[in-house]
Amino acid sequence: MSDIGIGLIGCGVISGIYLENIARLPGLALRAVADAKREAAEAAAAGQGVPALPVEALLARDDIDIVLNLTIPAAHAPVGRQVLEAGKHLYLEKPLSATFAEARGLADLAAERGLRIGCAPDTFLGGGHQTARALLDGGRIGTPIGGTATMMVAGHERWHPNPDFYYSDPGGGALMDMGPYYLTALINLLGPVREVAALSSRPRDERRIATGERAGKTVPVEVDTHVLGVLAFESGALVQIAMSFDVIGHWHSPLEIYGTDGSMRLPDPNRFDGRVELKEGDPVAAADRAYGEGNWRGLGLADMAAAIREDRPHRASGALALHVLEVIDALHRAADTKKTITIESECDRPQPLETELT
Ligand SMILES: NC(=O)c1ccc[n+]([C@@H]2O[C@H](COP(=O)([O-])OP(=O)(O)OC[C@H]3O[C@@H](n4cnc5c(N)ncnc54)[C@H](O)[C@@H]3O)[C@@H](O)[C@H]2O)c1
Structure with a gap:
């Protein structure tokens, strides 16, 4: 079956290990990256063979199925809502949102739209x-x-x-x-x-x-x-x-x-x-x-991609x-x-x- 297309938003400290693992975990294909700071997106895109885009342009792409939201906690919900409103599945770094109320709003929006939310940590899968x-x-x-x-x-x-x-x-x-x-x-x-x-x-x-x-x-x-x-x-x-x-x-x-x-x-x-x-x-x-050795951050994302293909619940x-x-x-x-x-x-x-x- 074909790979699940990934778009990454938020190219800061933690994005490096995700980029490394998206390349080595099965079933994932990175398609584009974005960041509020253009130079951060360009630095992350370099060497990945994908474009650095404005957030809206990334969300408009048809070949992206899941958006990986690695922004700071205060941006998890606002960026998450944009992702769901664009019709994409959402996988975020923890915490799900900066407040429980915002997180509940995201969960309700995903349920309304028939989209999945996945969230770190995925270390429990190690x-x-x-x-x-x-x-x-x-x-x-x-x-x-x-x-x-x-x-x-x-x-x-x-x-x-x-x-x-x-x-x-x-x-x-x-x-x-x-x-x-x-x-x-x-x-x-x-x-x-x-x-x-x-x-x-x-x-x-x-x-x-x-x-x-x-x-x-x-x-x-x-x-x-x-x-x-x-x-x-x-x-x-x-x-x-x-x-x-x-x-x-x-x-x-x-x-x-x-x-x-x-x-x-x-x-x-x-x-x-x-x-x-x-x-x-x-x-x-x-x-x-x-996955008993090494850093497999992103494993929960790969499990979510496999779950979409296999039509089963994902773990994280x-x-x-x-x-x-x-x-x-x-x-x-x-x-x-x-x-x-x-x-x-x-x-x-x-x-x-x-x-x-x-
Ligand atoms: N740094 C770590 O070791 C670590 C470990 C585990 C989890 N995390 C989690 O990962 C997330 C990111 O942490 P980090 O350390 O990479 O932060 P960071 O500040 O280094 O990077 C965040 C990036 O998101 C971008 N950004 C912020 N708001 C945005 C928006 N609205 N639209 C687009 N881009 C936006 C920023 O420009 C920045 O480049 C946090 O939720 C954090 O809890 C971090």
Whole structure:
């Protein structure tokens, strides 16, 4: 069957790995790139054999089926709406939108138009997390009762040349930026979240950029950057979550799941590779699945393209990303109001990925 045509909008830091992987994943053909900054689009197009176009010209092309939206979070929904209104399927970097309300609007528009939305992260499709899923589904730790999700770093202004969006409201904060990896990995393993509680703080009001042309300049912090919460899953499992841009270093592992018969330490959910460690039984289960080594960012896009061809659901779905964003929004609201919040959206666990895509 013929390849699915891809148009890329947003040629910044993360676009490089997507361009590399679109070329090596099956069933994808890059047709054009666009960016609000013409020189960024031209730099990305160089060497790809595709044109750098204005956004409207990219959306007008008949040979593009899915638009890959790699713009900043504040532009995810406005650019996403343009894509859907142009009749194209949409695949975005996380978060689905800067706010839950905007994301719901995108999901409604896609449903009205009969179009698909897919969304990063797709790291849960990597060999590391698929190994964990197979072990968990095989009953290796019994019934899950709880776990921990921990991502605490000193802040992305240490390496990103334009870190403004990590601190802006809406769309910023450690929970909004990194929460999608941890929550998506947990939902892949444990199913949907039903209720959350949280507290949060904002230890600093500005951040100093360390690299690039703006090094030394500061960006304002408009959101809480240190968030601690509790996730109550529909299954009954209770997981503690800590997301922070205020911690210089720590000794916790990224993700752990506790079951009635054992405990599991999972790979970093920002990676496709990694090992699963079991407290009981065999000490280490190596990531022996497909996509168990290397950086496969874009795998969710390739799965969505294959799903369009095969007329089946795709795994890194809009419904999953919407549920994740509702949980993030609810954690922030729980912290603001000092109340537990019930999650309304539904999502199923995605199907396991047992073999490489063809
Ligand atoms: N940088 C990373 O390591 C990383 C990792 C994972 C996910 N992400 C996610 O990827 C997305 C992009 O991050 P980045 O680091 O590449 O950002 P970036 O700022 O480096 O690049 C974003 C690009 O989008 C363009 N853009 C912004 N608004 C636009 C619009 N309305 N129309 C067209 N182009 C527009 C900008 O000109 C810029 O070139 C974010 O959602 C981020 O959360 C980034």
